[in-house]
Amino acid sequence: MKYRPSNGTEGGIFESRWCHNCAHDNYDIEARTGENCDILMRVMLHGVDDPEYPEEWQQEPGEAPKCTAFLSREDGPVKPRCPNTIDLFEDGSGAV
Incomplete structure (x- = not known):
């Protein structure tokens, strides 16, 4: 179910845990x-x-709220693969 912080303090804690990272x-x-x-x-x-x-802001009963779109800054944004680059490890069947 969608998560909505109950007050500014709770929202700030959520943001510092998820958004700031x-x-x-x-x-x-x-x-x-x-x-x-x-x-x-x-x-x-x-x-x-x-x-x-x-x-994306979700909280299941009994669980801590989370953002399902979270992507760690350490991992960085996912960059799409160039469509002009061949895959050296794919056999053409779609299996890797």
């Missing part, structure tokens, strides 16, 4: 470079029952 939210205020996460922006703008409220 996520490759999707890499805006640098001082340098004015990077991009803000649109999930975080939609959480701030919409109510939990609004269709625009992000599905």
Whole structure:
């Protein structure tokens, strides 16, 4: 089910655990470079029952809330493979 922090403190704790370590939210205020996460922006703008409220913020009963779109900054964004590069390890059947 969708997760909505009950107050600003809870929201801040969630953001520091997930958003501040996520490759999707890499805006640098001082340098004015990077991009803000649109999930975080939609959480701030919409109510939990609004269709625009992000599905990515989830909390199952008895579990801690999480962001299903989280991508560690250490891993970095996933870069798509160049369509012009052949796969040296694929046999043509689609199996790797």
